[in-house]
Ligand SMILES: Nc1ncnc2c1ncn2[C@@H]1O[C@H](COP(=O)(O)OP(=O)(O)OP(=O)(O)O)[C@@H](O)[C@H]1O
């Protein structure tokens with residue numbers, strides 16, 4: 347038997363066709379919530395046979411937990427009917443006859459047929475969509491996971507790369523250091539070679555100068571020796587004495603040249619070390635005076651004046667002797683006979699100040715700047731014997747003593763050399 351709805355419904359052919367052929371489930375429900383009509387799709391969707399839903403309360407299609415709420419909801423809709431979608435923002439669940447739940451999407455509409463209010467519900471089973479959504483969500487999660495993993499991997503790679511770069515930098519630095527070290531070693535070798543070459547040149551030069559310088563004293567020795575022989579036969583003791591003196595002074599001169607050579611060699615090789623000991627300066631200067639007196643020219647004298655507060659001062663005897671011998675012998679050599687050499691020493695602050703003044707030929711002003719250079723010989727001294735090494739050696743010794751040497755000289759008048767040596 348057809349109910350009122352069915353009669354009304356069947357009266358419109360078009361409506362019936364839409365209803366029967368729709369791809370969505372369509373349920374028509376009366377005011378009391380009783381299903382009056384269910385299209386084939388909805389019957390299949392909920393697992394009922396044809397016509398089985400008609401006359402059943404709508405709530406049988408909902409899971410228990412929603413049923414009471416739904417009754418309220420239905421009543422609200424009757425009071426204020428308007429087409430709408432249900433469950434926006436949340437998942438709607440429906441239940442099949444066999445008890446299986448499934449997600450749905452529901453749109454509501456209403457219709458009055460023959461004064462009867464009828465709610466039309468369009469129902470779509472969205473199980474598949476949800477699955478896809480779920481799968482999508484899962485993929486998205488997986489993607490995120492994968493991205494995170496990837497990021498981790500990238501980070502790990504970056505770290506590894508950074509480490510590699512650091513290692514490389516370190517290796518590079520190490521190499522640079524090695525290169526620098528090698529360069530340094532190379533430079534040192536070069537320097538040593540240059541020094542050796544210089545030393546060799548010096549030796550060669552010295553040998554040529556020395557052989558030249560040796561010739562005069564040696565011929566003096568030779569001629570004086572022959573003369574001694576002659577005067578011996580004649581019995582002229584005075585002349586013999588004079589020539590023995592000449593031989594002695596020539597030998598001294600040769601010794602001085604050899605000493606210079608040895609000093610310079612030692613200085614060049616850095617083999618000179620300062621060894622200080624307490625020296626009684628008065629006594630020391632007297633010793634030097636005694637030693638050098640026989641080497642002075644005829645009539646030359648040394649005027650010695652030492653005014654020291656402390657008698658004893660720590661000095662390197664050997665070095666001091668060498669310096670003073672060089673300066674005093676220059677004062678004598680570049681002065682005439684009968685001239686005086688003034689030797690003074692005093693203490694000033696923490697220094698020992700020694701000066702050697704002569705009344706000799708002096709040094710031409712324009713040559714003063716070369717005075718301490720090796721092999722320098724002033725133009726006014728060319729016919730006086732000398733190698734030009736003495737002052738160079740003196741300067742080096744003074745440097746070793748952390749002291750300084752100054753001078754004042756006027757050509758034709760005389761020179762003063764002043765040593766300032768710290769008292770340590
Ligand atoms: N007291 C001095 N008066 C004048 N000239 C001097 C004096 N001392 C040095 N000179 C000049 O300086 C030059 C260099 O002196 P230095 O003592 O170095 O060498 P040298 O006396 O010529 O030789 P060496 O001392 O090696 O035997 C001398 O040749 C001379 O021209």
Ligand SMILES: [Mg+2]
Nearest residue numbers: 676732736737
């Ligand atoms: Mg000299």
